[in-house]
Amino acid sequence: MAGGQTGVGPLEKLKLEGICTGKGAVEWINNRVKDLVNVSQQSVSTWKNGLQQQIHLKNGNARVTPQPEVKAKEEVPLTIAQTLEKDMKAWRQNSTWIDEKPVIEVTVPKGTLCQVNSQFKIGIPPDTVYNILIDPANKRVFKNIEEVISRNVIEDDGDRQLVELEEAASWRFLWFSGTLKVCVLVEQNRRTRTMNYRLAKEGFMKKFEGSWNVRPHYIDAKGNPASESDADRVASIVLLQQVVQPALVPPPPFKGYVRGITTKTTEMLLHDLQAEGKRLRDDLLDNSGEQPEPVKEGTHEDMFNDHLKHCRKFSVNRRKPRKSRWRQKEEDCP
Numbered sequence: 001m002a003g004g005q006t007g008v009g010p011l012e013k014l015k016l017e018g019i020c021t022g023k024g025a026v027e028w029i030n031n032r033v034k035d036l037v038n039v040s041q042q043s044v045s046t047w048k049n050g051l052q053q054q055i056h057l058k059n060g061n062a063r064v065t066p067q068p069e070v071k072a073k074e075e076v077p078l079t080i081a082q083t084l085e086k087d088m089k090a091w092r093q094n095s096t097w098i099d100e101k102p103v104i105e106v107t108v109p110k111g112t113l114c115q116v117n118s119q120f121k122i123g124i125p126p127d128t129v130y131n132i133l134i135d136p137a138n139k140r141v142f143k144n145i146e147e148v149i150s151r152n153v154i155e156d157d158g159d160r161q162l163v164e165l166e167e168a169a170s171w172r173f174l175w176f177s178g179t180l181k182v183c184v185l186v187e188q189n190r191r192t193r194t195m196n197y198r199l200a201k202e203g204f205m206k207k208f209e210g211s212w213n214v215r216p217h218y219i220d221a222k223g224n225p226a227s228e229s230d231a232d233r234v235a236s237i238v239l240l241q242q243v244v245q246p247a248l249v250p251p252p253p254f255k256g257y258v259r260g261i262t263t264k265t266t267e268m269l270l271h272d273l274q275a276e277g278k279r280l281r282d283d284l285l286d287n288s289g290e291q292p293e294p295v296k297e298g299t300h301e302d303m304f305n306d307h308l309k310h311c312r313k314f315s316v317n318r319r320k321p322r323k324s325r326w327r328q329k330e331e332d333c334p
Contacts, residue, residue, distance in 0.1 A: 100121060126193055130193045193215070206247040
């Protein structure tokens with residue numbers, strides 16, 4: 001047609017490809033089927049080769065098919081038991097430590113006999129210290145505990161417990177001594193390593209409450225403070241706060257005595273805790289031949305006696321009697 005090229009219809013297209021006859025049509029179909037089969041075989045062969053390269057690797061300098069990048073697993077935090085074992089292993093390798101005497105601060109808030117605050121260090125891991133404090137059988141450590149009368153777990157949420165505890169503790173005042181029963185509610189939290197207690201039943205005590213708090217103290221191989229990343233071991237910082245108010249307040253001349261006895265009893269409690277830490281460190285020595293120092297018998301008795309001597313020395317109205325004038329004149333006479 002003049003003025004442009006006409007389109008090719010279906011029949012004309014078949015004629016151009018030579019399949020307008022029956023023989024040509026069959027030949028055209030066979031060619032198309034062969035093409036499809038070849039393409040399918042090539043795809044299967046490529047897939048099999050890739051699979052064999054991943055499974056069957058040759059020894060030597062075989063090239064490994066790059067694997068898809070796997071995301072690194074997130075670090076799972078250690079359990080308390082695993083952390084404790086790790087910390088104790090460090091102390092087993094190096095048990096060097098020198099205990100410092102606990103510093104005790106005594107104040108007298110309004111409405112109380114006294115408030116005792118103390119902060120000191122112990123050469124064992126924090127979880128070990130906390131285990132000692134919450135151990136139902138810790139009377140073997142704290143010598144002033146005569147007997148655990150009852151222990152009732154009111155709440156238990158795993159890491160947190162609420163316990164009603166009744167104990168009998170020994171006491172001494174001047175030449176008197178006896179046993180004091182105290183019933184307290186103790187709230188324990190292992191995750192924060194804290195223990196808060198308050199009076200559950202009034203008796204000899206009108207107010208008896210306080211708290212323990214154990215914190216990590218990171219040190220290097222020589223025992224000097226270090227950052228957590230550079231630390232060789234982890235020791236403990238222990239904080240104690242305690243408020244005491246007896247139901248029967250002693251008169252002023254005896255308040256100082258009772259306050260001194262309370263302070264000395266707390267000091268012995270802390271001394272017992274440090275002594276248990278030393279015992280555990282001695283048990284960790286790896287065949288070094290070093291023998292632990294034996295615990296002296298009567299340590300608490302000596303501490304009480306020293307304190308009583310101090311009290312008597314500075315007792316109220318303990319003044320040297322003055323001689324009368326006539327007796328002085330009489331002594332001056334030959």
